[in-house]
Amino acid sequence: NAGVTQTPKFQVLKTGQSMTLQCAQDMNHNSMYWYRQDPGMGLRLIYYSASEGTTDKGEVPNGYNVSRLNKREFSLRLESAAPSQTSVYFCASSDTGDEKLFFGSGTQLSVL
Amino acid sequence: RKEVEQDPGPFNVPEGATVAFNCTYSNSASQSFFWYRQDCRKEPKLLMSVYSSGNEDGRFTAQLNRASQYISLLIRDSKLSDSATYLCVVNRNNQGGKLIFGQGTELSVKP
Numbered sequence: 001n002a003g004v005t006q007t008p009k010f011q012v013l014k015t016g017q018s019m020t021l022q023c024a025q026d027m028n029h030n031s032m033y034w035y036r037q038d039p040g041m042g043l044r045l046i047y048y049s050a051s052e053g054t055t056d057k058g059e060v061p062n063g064y065n066v067s068r069l070n071k072r073e074f075s076l077r078l079e080s081a082a083p084s085q086t087s088v089y090f091c092a093s094s095d096t097g098d099e100k101l102f103f104g105s106g107t108q109l110s111v112l
Numbered sequence: 113r114k115e116v117e118q119d120p121g122p123f124n125v126p127e128g129a130t131v132a133f134n135c136t137y138s139n140s141a142s143q144s145f146f147w148y149r150q151d152c153r154k155e156p157k158l159l160m161s162v163y164s165s166g167n168e169d170g171r172f173t174a175q176l177n178r179a180s181q182y183i184s185l186l187i188r189d190s191k192l193s194d195s196a197t198y199l200c201v202v203n204r205n206n207q208g209g210k211l212i213f214g215q216g217t218e219l220s221v222k223p
Binding site: 035040041042043044045090099100101103104105106 | 114116120144146148153154155156157158161199203211213214215216
C-alpha cells in the first residue's frame with residue numbers, strides 16, 4: 001500500500017532557484033497538507049487543501065505556492081528559494097472530519 | 113510562548129522503566145488532542161488520541177487535564193523499540209487545518 005508518496009526525497013537548490021515538490025495519495029482522502037519541520041520548532045503548516053479545488057494558508061505560507069491538481073495530488077512550489085527554506089517537508093492527507101494524518105516520507109531540502 | 117510546549121528531552125531510560133511526558137497548550141478553545149510518534153528521519157505516525165476520561169492502549173496511557181491545559185503520555189515497561197520522538201498535537205477547532213504540533217520529546221531506551 002503506497003499511502004502518501006512524496007518526491008523527491010532529497011534536493012539541493014541554489015538561492016533563487018525554483019522547484020516543485022510533488023505529493024500524491026491513494027487513500028481517496030479529501031484533505032491534504034504541506035508541513036515543514038525544523039529543529040526545535042515542531043511541524044508547521046504551510047498550506048492545506050480541505051477538498052479538491054480549495055487551498056488555504058497555514059501558519060507559514062510566505063515564499064510558497066500550492067496546487068491541488070486533483071483529488072490525489074497536491075504540489076508545493078518554491079518560486080525563488082531562500083536559505084530560510086532549508087527544512088524537511090512533509091505532505092500529509094486525511095479523510096474529511098478525521099484528524100488522523102497520514103504522512104509521506106518527507107523531502108530533505110537544502111538551499112545554499 | 114509557543115501554543116503547544118513539550119520538554120524536548122532527551123529522556124534516557126533503561127529497558128523496563130516507566131517514563132512520562134507532559135505537554136502544555138495555551139489555547140483553552142482547543143478541542144482534541146493526540147500523540148504522534150516519529151522515528152529518526154521518518155515521518156510522524158499517529159500513536160493515540162487523548163480522551164477527556166483518559167485512555168490506555170497496551171503499555172501506553174494518555175491523559176488530559178483541561179483545567180490545567182496539559183496532556184500526558186505514560187509508557188510502562190519501556191522497550192528498545194519505543195526509542196523515538198513523541199509529538200504532542202492539539203486541534204484548535206476540530207478542523208483538519210488547525211492541528212498544532214509540539215516540538216517533540218525525544219526518548220532513548222537503553223538496554
